[in-house]
Amino acid sequence: MTNMELIAISAVLLIGVPHGGLDGAVARRIGWPKGLIAWFGFNLSYIFLAALVVWVWSHWPLLGLSVFLTISALHFGSSDIANTQATIAKKLSYRWLPLTAHGGLVPVAIPNLQPDSVQPLFTLLVGDVGADMLINAIGMLFLPWLVCFAAYFVYAVLIPVWRKPLLNLIIVLILVWFLSPLISFALYFCLWHSRSHTLRIWRSLDKGSERRRSLIEAVAYSLIAWITTLVIFMVFQESLTTALIKITFIGLAALTVPHMLLVDLADKLKRQNLWL
Numbered sequence: 529m530t531n532m533e534l535i536a537i538s539a540v541l542l543i544g545v546p547h548g549g550l551d552g553a554v555a556r557r558i559g560w561p562k563g564l565i566a567w568f569g570f571n572l573s574y575i576f577l578a579a580l581v582v583w584v585w586s587h588w589p590l591l592g593l594s595v596f597l598t599i600s601a602l603h604f605g606s607s608d609i610a611n612t613q614a615t616i617a618k619k620l621s622y623r624w625l626p627l628t629a630h631g632g633l634v635p636v637a638i639p640n641l642q643p644d645s646v647q648p649l650f651t652l653l654v655g656d657v658g659a660d661m662l663i664n665a666i667g668m669l670f671l672p673w674l675v676c677f678a679a680y681f682v683y684a685v686l687i688p689v690w691r692k693p694l695l696n697l698i699i700v701l702i703l704v705w706f707l708s709p710l711i712s713f714a715l716y717f718c719l720w721h722s723r724s725h726t727l728r729i730w731r732s733l734d735k736g737s738e739r740r741r742s743l744i745e746a747v748a749y750s751l752i753a754w755i756t757t758l759v760i761f762m763v764f765q766e767s768l769t770t771a772l773i774k775i776t777f778i779g780l781a782a783l784t785v786p787h788m789l790l791v792d793l794a795d796k797l798k799r800q801n802l803w804l
Contacts, residue, residue: 542754548749552749596781605627
């Protein structure tokens with residue numbers, strides 16, 4: 529691992545991971561009770577789901593990585609188009625097109641544009657056989673994704689509101705082409721995904737006590753995540769590179785499941801008046 533890749537993976541842990549610190553505020557916004565017992569219940573549920581993901585990954589790593597790549601496509605894709613989608617409200621026709629194009633960035637585009645660099649990372653996470661199987665499976669998705677991206681390009685040319693997210697996607701793809709997977713992923717995760725998600729949630733909060741409480745929670749959750757990462761890193765009896773890769777991506781998978789269920793399912797159902 530180069531020094532730049534070490535900085536990149538550290539940035540994911542230090543800058544990217546804390547973007548989920550506002551999940552408590554999202555839970556309250558969709559109707560989660562505000563009492564102390566309810567607060568403990570939310571945190572215990574969050575920890576349980578994260579621990580369940582780690583347990584599944586420890587027993588079936590190939591399944592764990594495959595599921596993580598799948599849900600990351602849904603989560604990242606939804607987040608990338610969230611601001612644009614909000615501006616067109618009920619005009620959801622062909623939403624699947626930009627969602628698929630943006631969602632394929634991390635699980636499809638990066639492995640196919642940088643296969644020789646991604647292969648060792650997958651090997652560290654799931655072993656040689658699992659990495660080969662996953663790389664081959666992802667390779668079969670590249671052409672359909674390219675077709676979808678081309679259609680999205682035309683769609684954005686015809687409908688101006690989609691031009692900005694398309695431009696963002698093109699910029700990231702250029703970075704993916706020229707930079708190593710860890711660096712391009714870190715730039716995308718920290719500067720695009722985490723930043724836009726945090727700003728979007730923060731602006732939706734009521735000013736005053738709710739923002740103060742949410743900020744305190746976000747800082748506390750971030751500190752806990754960093755301390756937990758440090759403890760796990762010290763316990764790992766492996767090389768620096770192996771330990772960091774495993775901690776980062778297994779940790780992301782563990783946190784993404786409850787985060788996604790809250791942000792991409794419960795919160796959206798609530799905003800669409802489907803959450804009872």
